[in-house]
Structures are given as C-alpha cells and as structure tokens.
Amino acid sequence: MDRLIYVDNSATTPVSPEALKAMEPYFIEGFGNASSLYSVGRKAK
16 A cells, blocks of 8 residues: 555544644744643643
8 A cells, every 4th residue: 555544533633734834823922831820831821
C-alpha cells in the first residue's frame, strides 16, 4: 500500500487553513493555561 487512508477523526482532525490563521497569534504569543494562578495563565484567561 502506497497511500495512507486515515479514518480516526475522533482522535484528531486536520485544521482548516482559516482556523489555523485565526488561531496563530494565540499559538505564538497568547498561550498559557487559563486555569493556572500564575501571570501567564491569568493573561491567557
């Protein structure tokens, strides 16, 4: 077999280019655990 057929979309799905572009700022600079008590988490919240 020379081609992968992926059928487990319950585990993960591809991200649309539009969603990736919209979320990019949060992946680069707005990340943090919003449930944490430290400053990075509070800022993410």
